[in-house]
Amino acid sequence: MIPWSRADSRPHSFSGAAFGRPGNPFWARTLRRWNVACWVLFGALFAGLALTERQGGNTYAALALLGCVMLSYAVLDRFPGNPVLRPYTYLWVLVLGLGGSAYFWSGYAALFIVTLPHFWLFGRTVRASLVFTGLATTSTLTGSWLRKGWSAEFFGSTLVSTLIVVAASVLIGLWIHSVVEQSGERARLIEELERTQARLSEAHQRQGAADERERMAREIHDTLAQGFASIIVLAEAAREGLATDPDRSAQQLRSIESTARDNLAEARELVGSAQQSRVAAGSVARTLRRTLDRFAEDTGLMVDAELADPVCDQRTRIALLRCLQESLANVRKHAAASTVNVVLAQQPFGVELEITDDGRGFVIGESAGFGLDGMRKRLAEQGGQLTVTSSVGDGTRVLAMIPMIPTDRKVTA
Incomplete structure (x- = not known):
């Protein structure tokens, strides 16, 4: 009433x-x-x-x-x-x-x-x-x-x-x-x-969805896209060398098969929305060494590596590996280099990964690719930073730094 x-x-x-x-x-x-x-x-x-x-x-x-x-x-x-x-x-x-x-x-x-x-x-x-x-x-x-x-x-x-x-x-x-x-x-x-x-809740949801899309895009770029680019380069080289160097072509075909299997596994991980990478736990130096060995085998470039072996958590290992993979992919696609130097070092403030090449270099301000920006964001998520130094004709230096608890464990890989 x-x-x-x-x-x-x-x-x-x-x-x-x-x-x-x-x-x-x-x-x-x-x-x-x-x-x-x-x-x-x-x-x-x-x-x-x-x-x-x-x-x-x-x-x-x-x-x-x-x-x-x-x-x-x-x-x-x-x-x-x-x-x-x-x-x-x-x-x-x-x-x-x-x-x-x-x-x-x-x-x-x-x-x-x-x-x-x-x-x-x-x-x-x-x-x-x-x-x-x-x-x-x-x-x-x-x-x-x-x-x-x-x-x-x-x-x-x-x-x-x-x-x-x-x-x-x-x-x-x-x-x-x-x-x-x-x-x-x-x-x-x-x-x-x-x-x-x-x-605010809607904004957080939208931001969360945008962050997840960005994360997925970065993972796809750093894994599947790089793998497909490698497959394309190896397939072109294998086709050109079938008549003149069949042994080399056979090796490149094996590399194509291995890369395709890795890409398939990565795709299954992404489809399953797995939160952990397929990067195995263990020595970060050995993980980077395997990547460098395959790169040298696929490209024929000289690779000089000095790798310490700091104790890293899984996220740090993944970030270092993705930075190395992106840098090597840029060397393969753009640098026209003959030598690549890689140094993994434990510093008092954290761990550093340095990749340098003697290629043609580039103007940093004119770079519009997704790879460097993706590396910066990946490192920033862990409090790290990326420094890129290059100029036309003088090669390129990429320095990734991730802060971590100091450790005395260092070995040469």
Whole structure:
């Protein structure tokens, strides 16, 4: 029995605040209980007026006025219409009903006390609530004065008690209004916070999806793409050497087969969304050595390697291997080098991997490839950094550094 407005699906608010709004179950329960209490009190007043007052014209008039007030309240409660007009219509009926009851019924004070909160429940603003409270007070005192005249009873009890009750009603109404306003503000802030949290969660999800796509792109570039590029180069060389150097071509075909098998395994890992790489745990120096041996076998370039063997975790091993693979792929595709030097060293601040070649070099600012940027991001994820030094005709130097716990374990691979 809450006074809802069907026009905008919002209940009539307490002094225009967020009293009883659908998102506030506490106030909704409060209004339901208040409505039940009002109907109980209205019924008690009607029964008391009908049974205790002497039957006559005044009693019937008082009963009719009380019935009009109850009917108007029922219409407002059961058939809400315009959210502004309907409550104010009821309040006007209540003002006139209180004045008439004070004139016809000596027990009007009970009705006056019961209905005073309605001016705060259905007044859209504090000002409207105060105005209707003042009108109801004036109407009630006028009706009582017309019935009693300028008597001592009117001045001694009626006027004083009415003003005391009205003053208490105003104070309580203003206090509740401020409480409800604060509650509405808190509710608004909570809703805003929830919306912000939802937007933040969506942003995190989008960022997570973007990061995962970037990670997958980097893994594909560093594994499958490099493998396919190697297969293409080896296939072209094998085709050209079939007639002149069949043994060399056979070796290149074996390298193609091995690279294709590695690519297939990497593809299965990526499709399975595996979080761990196929890079086996163990010596990082041996892992890099196998990669260098295959590179030398496939390209025929001279490879000079000095590899320490620091104790590395899996992520560091993978990062070092991917940096080496990317650097060797760039040497094969772009450098036209004859010699490649690789140094893996343990430093007090971490581990360093240096790859240099004597190729044609390039202008770093004009490099638009994905490989160098991917290496930088991979190292940055572990707090490391990538330094690339090159100029046209002077070869290229790639230095990858990853911070790690110092260790004294160093061997030559």
